[in-house]
Ligand SMILES: Nc1nc2c(ncn2[C@@H]2O[C@H](COP(=O)(O)OP(=O)(O)OP(=O)(O)O)[C@@H](O)[C@H]2O)c(=O)[nH]1
């Protein structure tokens with residue numbers, strides 16, 4: 001059994017709702033990975049303990065629960081330092097995974113192509129090297145003069161192997177990036193506009209992609225189902241366009257993960273138009289927070305606001321009043337006027353196409 005406890009140290013005393021939403025998403029990810037979440041430990045503290053994340057009392061409570069329920073995994077929403085991870089593992093005797101690890105596990109579950117796999121491996125190695133260094137420094141380098149032990153040799157070998165693997169992956173990704181650049185230039189010569197579908201995981205990007213292209217790409221309802229971009233040429237009203245499905249965004253994605261997935265995220269930059277797919281059925285506060293996170297990521301990628309059109313999807317799930325409210329909200333955040341659709345029921349897609357054609361002509 002894959003029993004787990006979820007843990008979180010909340011440092012923002014004023015936050016009464018947002019952390020709950022983020023933890024719910026975290027729970028969903030854990031479940032998608034097959035963990036049975038038995039309990040949740042949340043501590044509100046002005047700062048995160050640098051050794052054990054939680055304060056002393058909470059750690060003892062955790063230890064008790066872990067023994068009581070025979071828990072094997074501790075899933076922590078905070079991103080941990082190597083030291084914190086090692087301390088928790090050793091004191092609580094469980095496998096410790098933080099948000100960084102959990103997202104990579106989900107990515108791994110969904111990764112079908114070699115480029116996604118390489119990017120995941122890179123993100124893992126980035127994390128593994130400091131962790132192994134820290135473990136070794138505890139084992140071998142503490143007040144121990146004299147010749148190197150066998151374990152110490154093994155450690156040096158492992159670090160050397162990981163470092164060279166990292167270098168090779170980076171080279172491979174760089175080659176791939178160049179290959180994509182050439183492809184991009186060829187496409188530019190053909191003068192076919194690219195329309196990218198971007199937004200949070202689960203917003204319905206692939207459902208819309210399928211509806212527009214008549215393809216049947218995977219829609220599973222598991223976070224990050226789509227990891228690598230998919231392009232497809234369509235013709236509407238005598239005009240050719242490339243529709244691009246892309247990787248989903250999420251709350252609090254670690255910069256190191258974003259960096260590892262640069263080659264994939266860069267696809268968004270080449271688009272002439274970014275349709276930002278929003279789940280209109282989200283609660284108002286979630287809806288707003290997701291818009292902010294989406295815009296943060298798009299701005300970091302240096303995508304101009306005027307190239308973004310918000311698309312409110314899943315409107316089949318909400319009533320008219322809710323829809324009017326959500327449309328009003330989008331007006332506060334976007335320069336371009338939004339459009340509402342249901343990708344699932346193919347509602348308003350003709351209007352969406354019209355809007356796209358108007359934009360790119
Ligand atoms: N009711 C309703 N459900 C929808 C609609 N569009 C998508 N969905 C559902 O939302 C879930 C996620 O849809 P996807 O198309 O996989 O979402 P995505 O944005 O591609 O997700 P990732 O690939 O994980 O980034 C699926 O269960 C879809 O059936 C819609 O218009 N209405």
Ligand SMILES: [Mg+2]
Nearest residue numbers: 205206225226
């Ligand atoms: Mg998808």
